[in-house]
Each structure stands twice: as structure tokens, then as C-alpha cells.
Amino acid sequence: MLFCSTLAFVFIVPISADQKNITAESGQNVTLPCRAPNNNIIVVNWSRADLKPQYVLLFRDEQFVPDQQHPSFKNRVDLQDRQMKDGDVSLILKNVTINDNGTYECRVIMRETRSWKSISIITLSVVDPPGE
Secondary structure, eight states: OOOOOOOOOOOOOOOOSEEEEEEEETTOOEEEOOBOSSSOEEEEEEEETTSSSOEEEEEETTEEOOTTBOGGGTTTEEESOTTOGGGBOOEEEOSOOGGGOEEEEEEEEETTTOSEEEEEEEEEEEEOOTTO
């Protein structure tokens, strides 16, 4: 008697990052939401994978780090709450243009883990206002 057995493995990989799509009109200010589990945040990094350098915003030691920020975001980004109360590290992107289309990732380093944690992935679509 011959037994034929097939084993199938299914891997379910939980995505810990919150994923959202946001559409905005050109010229608007847009908030890209990101909330860490607590406010023990020591570094915040907003990036866009298609950019070199990738940093949209880097916030460390309670101040912005402009060294490797992509030039198109200089003087156009801010944190919604620089004190990061309740873990809020949402990004404000001012005066958006079509060039801001892309996928943004919010990552933080928490005091207790000392390692990067991806919190939020936002796909931003910028469209021309109606009538333009």
C-alpha cells in the first residue's frame, strides 16, 4: 500500500505598520498620521523609499536633523506635535505638489527597545484642484 501525502505550509506574516491611502489637492497642507504605542520615543524618521537621500524628516534628541534630509522637503515638513504626546508623530507636509506623490514610512526608535519599529505606511496621491 502506497500513501501519498502533500503538506502545504501557509505563512501569515503580520504587518505591524498601519497602512493608509491619502489623496490631497496640490497646494494643500497634508497631515500623514502616525501614532506610536507610547511616548517613549527617542528618534522619529519619516522616509520615502524612492528618494535619495530618503529622509523626509529626522527628529532626534528633541530636534530636527537636517543633514540628510531630501532638499525638496526643506522648510516644508514638521511634526504635528514636537513633544510627541500620546505617541503622536504625525507629519505635516506643507504646500504639496505632484512631486510629493509616493509611499511614506514612519519609523521610530523607542526608549525601551532601542531598535527601529515601522509604525505607519502612507501612500500619498496629490491631484490638481478641480478646474485647473
